[in-house]
Amino acid sequence: MNRRAFLKTAGAVAALGVVPSIGRAQSREVKLGYILPVTGPLAFEAQLSLNGLQLAVDEINGAGGVKALGGAKLALLPGDTQQKVELGNSEATRLIDQGVSALIGPFSSLVAYSVRQITEKNKTPFVLLAAVADNLTEGGLKYVFRVQPNGKAMSTLTMNNMLEMAKAANVAIKRVAMMHEDGNFGTTMGNHVEAFAGQLGYAMVQRIPYSLKSPDFTAELSKVKASRPDLLVISGYYGDSKIIAETASKLRIGVHALVGLANAAYSNPKFIADNRELTDHLLDGNYWHNPQSARAKAVFAAYEKRFNSTLTSHGVQAYTVIHVVKDALERAGSADRDKLRDALARTNVTDHILPQDAIKFDDTGENVNATPALLQVQGGKPLVVGPARFAEAKPVFPVPKWHG
Amino acid sequence: MGAEVLLGLALGALLLAPPFLPPYFLEILISVMLFGYLGAAWNILGGYAGQFSFGHAAYFGIGAYTSTLLFLNLGVTPWLGMLAGGVLAAAFGLFAGYLSFRYGLRGPYFSLVTLAFAEMLRVVAVNTKAVGSSLGLVIPNREPAAVNFIFAGKLPYYYVILAMALAAVWITRRLERSKLGYSLLAIRENEDAAEAAGVDALGMKLRAMALSSFLTALGGTFYAQYFAYIDPTITFGPSVSIQGLLQAIVGGAGTVLGPVVGAFVLTPVSELSRAAIRGRAGVDVMLYGVVLVLVISFLPHGLMGLRRGRGNPPRVPLQ
Amino acid sequence: MYGLVACGLSLIFGVLRIINFAHGAVMMLGMYTTYWLFTLLKVDPYLSIVVTGPAFFVLGMVIQRTVIEPNRVAAEHNQLLLTLGLALFLENLALVLWQGDFRTVRPPYAGASFVLGEALVEVPRLVACGGAIVMALALFAFLRTTDVGKAIRALAEEPEGALLMGIDVGRIRAVAFGIGSGCVAVAGALVTPFFYVAPDVGESFNIMAFVVVVLGGMGNFVGALLGGFIVGLAESLGATLLPGSLKQLVVFALFVLVLLFRPAGLFGGGRGR
Numbered sequence: 001m002n003r004r005a006f007l008k009t010a011g012a013v014a015a016l017g018v019v020p021s022i023g024r025a026q027s028r029e030v031k032l033g034y035i036l037p038v039t040g041p042l043a044f045e046a047q048l049s050l051n052g053l054q055l056a057v058d059e060i061n062g063a064g065g066v067k068a069l070g071g072a073k074l075a076l077l078p079g080d081t082q083q084k085v086e087l088g089n090s091e092a093t094r095l096i097d098q099g100v101s102a103l104i105g106p107f108s109s110l111v112a113y114s115v116r117q118i119t120e121k122n123k124t125p126f127v128l129l130a131a132v133a134d135n136l137t138e139g140g141l142k143y144v145f146r147v148q149p150n151g152k153a154m155s156t157l158t159m160n161n162m163l164e165m166a167k168a169a170n171v172a173i174k175r176v177a178m179m180h181e182d183g184n185f186g187t188t189m190g191n192h193v194e195a196f197a198g199q200l201g202y203a204m205v206q207r208i209p210y211s212l213k214s215p216d217f218t219a220e221l222s223k224v225k226a227s228r229p230d231l232l233v234i235s236g237y238y239g240d241s242k243i244i245a246e247t248a249s250k251l252r253i254g255v256h257a258l259v260g261l262a263n264a265a266y267s268n269p270k271f272i273a274d275n276r277e278l279t280d281h282l283l284d285g286n287y288w289h290n291p292q293s294a295r296a297k298a299v300f301a302a303y304e305k306r307f308n309s310t311l312t313s314h315g316v317q318a319y320t321v322i323h324v325v326k327d328a329l330e331r332a333g334s335a336d337r338d339k340l341r342d343a344l345a346r347t348n349v350t351d352h353i354l355p356q357d358a359i360k361f362d363d364t365g366e367n368v369n370a371t372p373a374l375l376q377v378q379g380g381k382p383l384v385v386g387p388a389r390f391a392e393a394k395p396v397f398p399v400p401k402w403h404g
Numbered sequence: 405m406g407a408e409v410l411l412g413l414a415l416g417a418l419l420l421a422p423p424f425l426p427p428y429f430l431e432i433l434i435s436v437m438l439f440g441y442l443g444a445a446w447n448i449l450g451g452y453a454g455q456f457s458f459g460h461a462a463y464f465g466i467g468a469y470t471s472t473l474l475f476l477n478l479g480v481t482p483w484l485g486m487l488a489g490g491v492l493a494a495a496f497g498l499f500a501g502y503l504s505f506r507y508g509l510r511g512p513y514f515s516l517v518t519l520a521f522a523e524m525l526r527v528v529a530v531n532t533k534a535v536g537s538s539l540g541l542v543i544p545n546r547e548p549a550a551v552n553f554i555f556a557g558k559l560p561y562y563y564v565i566l567a568m569a570l571a572a573v574w575i576t577r578r579l580e581r582s583k584l585g586y587s588l589l590a591i592r593e594n595e596d597a598a599e600a601a602g603v604d605a606l607g608m609k610l611r612a613m614a615l616s617s618f619l620t621a622l623g624g625t626f627y628a629q630y631f632a633y634i635d636p637t638i639t640f641g642p643s644v645s646i647q648g649l650l651q652a653i654v655g656g657a658g659t660v661l662g663p664v665v666g667a668f669v670l671t672p673v674s675e676l677s678r679a680a681i682r683g684r685a686g687v688d689v690m691l692y693g694v695v696l697v698l699v700i701s702f703l704p705h706g707l708m709g710l711r712r713g714r715g716n717p718p719r720v721p722l723q
Numbered sequence: 724m725y726g727l728v729a730c731g732l733s734l735i736f737g738v739l740r741i742i743n744f745a746h747g748a749v750m751m752l753g754m755y756t757t758y759w760l761f762t763l764l765k766v767d768p769y770l771s772i773v774v775t776g777p778a779f780f781v782l783g784m785v786i787q788r789t790v791i792e793p794n795r796v797a798a799e800h801n802q803l804l805l806t807l808g809l810a811l812f813l814e815n816l817a818l819v820l821w822q823g824d825f826r827t828v829r830p831p832y833a834g835a836s837f838v839l840g841e842a843l844v845e846v847p848r849l850v851a852c853g854g855a856i857v858m859a860l861a862l863f864a865f866l867r868t869t870d871v872g873k874a875i876r877a878l879a880e881e882p883e884g885a886l887l888m889g890i891d892v893g894r895i896r897a898v899a900f901g902i903g904s905g906c907v908a909v910a911g912a913l914v915t916p917f918f919y920v921a922p923d924v925g926e927s928f929n930i931m932a933f934v935v936v937v938l939g940g941m942g943n944f945v946g947a948l949l950g951g952f953i954v955g956l957a958e959s960l961g962a963t964l965l966p967g968s969l970k971q972l973v974v975f976a977l978f979v980l981v982l983l984f985r986p987a988g989l990f991g992g993g994r995g996r
Contacts, residue, residue: 039686039815041923044824080678082689085631085638086435090675094428113542113633121557122427139544182530182968184635187538209531209538209968213927215918216955219962219970238825239919246917250836250845274827456803507983515803516933517982520975523930527975531967642930646807653804686818686922689811696808700801701794 033095035079035105052318109133155192158285177229182209256398260284288373443651443663444572445619451657454592459518465639467621497617526640540635656708747925753908783904
C-alpha cells in the first residue's frame, strides 16, 4: 500500500508539475523561478516583492522580451516557501528541475542558507531578495548574488547618514539605544550598530532584543527611557514597530528621533496612512528608490495603475533584480545557467532606479555600491532626506515631538 | 501474507528506485523519511505510552545543536556528535519526564509542560551568544567527506535517513513485543490499573521517554547536516514538535508503521495541493487543514485504522 | 489582556477538556470583524461587541456541533489535532480573503493616555482590562445563577453525573464552546484599538492564554483574570530585570512550576484532576 500510494501521488505530482514544463520549453521563453513565503507570517511582504517581479517581467515582455535571444519572453515560475526550510529546498529543487535559468528569493535568511547549497550544486544563479544575513554570500560561493545592501551595509551606512544629518543640525549623538526583534534579521542589525559604536563615536547605552509575539513593550521602553539616549533605533516588523512607536510616544521617551533600521513599518505607506499623527517625522534607513530618477517615477506610476497601491521598497528591490537578470541575459546571449552566471558577475548597470551608483558585484556577489536611503515621514509621505545627493526634502531634526 | 509481500515490494522500491528519481522527488522523499522518522520517535512515547508530548522540539534541538557545536568548535565528527546529542537529549528527557511524571502530570497537563520546556530552551538559545543566538549556526560549505557527514549529492543523505527510519521502525516493532511495550500499553489504557497490577509506571514511562528523546535528537543532527543551517526557531520551535506528532497520529498512533505511512501521505498531500493551487496564497494550507480535520473525523485511529478495522476491536478511547 | 482571552479558553477547557488551538484563530476573526465594522460602517470597536459577541457565540456552537462533537469519543489527542487543523484553516482563510497585510483600527481615543503617579495608563488598555473584569464577573454570575450555567458546571465537574441528571450534554457543550468563542471575539474587539489585525495575530495570544488558564485554574474565571495579571506582571518584571528577550523565560518557568506543584492553579484547592 505504501508503494502504491506513493507511485500514485508521484504520478500526480509529475502530471501537475514537471511534465508540462517539457512542453513549455519548446516556446521561446526564459524561465526565472522565484521562491517567496507567499503564505505564512510574511505573506504580505512577499506579495509586495512578487508584485515588483511581475511588473518588471511584464514591462520587459511588453517591450519585446530579451533581444539577444530573439525576443524571448521572461516567464516567472512560482515557488512558495511558507517560510519553511524544507519547503524552500524542495521548491528550489523543483524549479531547477523545471529548467529555470535563475532563482530569485527567498526573503528569509534561514531559508537562503539551505537553498544556496542547492543552487551551488546545480550551478544555478541565485539572486537574493530581502535576506540580509551578511554571511550568505560567504564561503566561496559562485552563484549567489545580492543587489540590495546586506545587513552590514544597511546598518553602518544608515548610522552614518544619521550622524551626518545630526552634525549638520549641530546636534551631538553620544548615546544610542536600540530595540530589535530577536530573530536573525534584528540580531544582525543590532550586532552591527553595536560593533560600529566605537568607530562613529557613540555609546550603545541600551540594547533590547524582543520577541515579535510580545504584545506589550512598556517595560522595555521604560528601560530605554531610563538610559537617557539621544537616539532610539528600531529594527522590527510591522506590528511590533507600531506598538513600540505608540508606547514610546505615550511614555514621552525623550530622544532626538526615533529611527527605524530596515524597519517594516516606519516607511511603509500603508502604515503611515493608517497612523498619521503617530508617524509624522519618523526616520527610517531602508532600501529605497532614487526619487531624482525620472525612470523611478514612471515605474511608480505603472505600479500604481496595475496594483492600485504604492510601490514599496520590497517591490523596488524585486523590480531591480529582474532588470539586472535581464541585462545579464542580454550580454550572455543565452539562457544557459553558467553563461548567465558569468554575465551576472560582470554586471555594470547604470540605468536603474536605486539611490546608488552603478550596480556591480564583487567577488562574493555583493553589490559593491549598495546603499540604503534615509527616509523621513513628512506630510504623510516617506521622503528621502539622505544621503544628500539623492535627498528630496530637508530633514526635520531633532524631532520636537520625541523630546517629551 | 499479502501485506508482507506488499511491504517487501515497498521496501525494495525505497532501496532501489531513488538513484533513478529526479532530484525533486528525492528531495520530497528525504522530507518524507525525516518526518516519518521523527513521527516514529515520537510514537514511542506518544503512541505507545500515551504520553502526549508537545515539546519534542526540545530533543530535536538538543541533538542538532550538540553535534553542530561539537563539529564547529572541536572538529568532532557529527557521527559521534549525533550520539552525544542523543545521550544529552535522553538525559534532558529523563529530567523533564521525571519532574512531570513524579508530580502526576497527565493528559493535557503533560502536553503543556513539555511545550513549556521546549519554549524555554528556545528562549535560552535565542539569548545565548555562545550558541550563535538567533543568527544560528551555519555548517560551512566544506569539501564533502563521509566521515564529516557531508556528502556531495542528495542520494547518500537519503540512504542515511532511510536507514534511520527503518531502524526506528524495527525498534518500535521490537518494543511492541517486549515487556516494556506491554507495560506501556497497559499504562496507556489505564495507568492506575496497570500500577495495581504491579507495573512500575514511572520507570516504564521514563524508559519510553529516554528512548523517544534519544531517537528524536538523532533526527536533529541529520537535519543540521542536511540543511546546513540551524537556528533556535527552526529547531526548538513548536512546528517541529507538531510535525512529528502529526505524522504519527494521521498514520496511526501506537502502530509500528503508522508514522511512516502518515509521512507518506501528508507530505505529498501538501506538495500536491501546492502544485494544484499555485498563485492563490493560503488556499493550499487551508486545504491541508481541511484534510487534517477530515482524516481525524473519519479515521480516528489514523490510516492504519483502515487495516485493523475488521477483526480487532477498536482501541478504548483515552479519557 | 491575556486574562480576557483566557476566560473563553478556560471555559472550553473546563467543560470540554480539549486544548483548543483554534482559540487564537477565532480571536483573529473577531478582530477582523471589528476592523471591517469600523472601516466600512464606522462602528466604534467597543460598540461592535454587540455584534461580534453573539455572532461568534453562534459560530462557536456551529464549530462545536459540526467539527468537534462528532469526535467526542475519539482520543483526547485527536481533538487537539482537530483544533489545530481548524486553526490552520481559519488563519489561511483570512489570508485568502484579506491578504496578509497588517491593518490598524484607530478610533480618536486610540492615543489617549494619562500618567498616574509613576505609571503610564493607556485608556484603550484600561478599557480592555475593565472589559475583562466585567466579563469574568458576568461569566461567574452566569454559571452560578442560571440553569444553563449550572448545567455547564455540572458537566465540567461530573460528566457522567450530568448525563444521569438528564442534561442534554451535547447542547450544553455547544453552548459552552459558543460562549468561549464569543468571549475571545469580544476580547479581540477590545484589543483591536491598541493592537493590529493580521491573519496570524492570534498566535501571539495562544500559548500565553494556556499559561494563564493553567495559572488561574481550569474553569476558574476569576482565577484566569488573576492569572492574566500575574503573567503581565511577570513579563514586565522579566523585561526590567533580565537582559535580552529572556522575559518569556520567567513566564514559562512560572508555568512549569505551577503545573508541577499546583496543577489546580494558584487559586484552586486540591489537585487538578
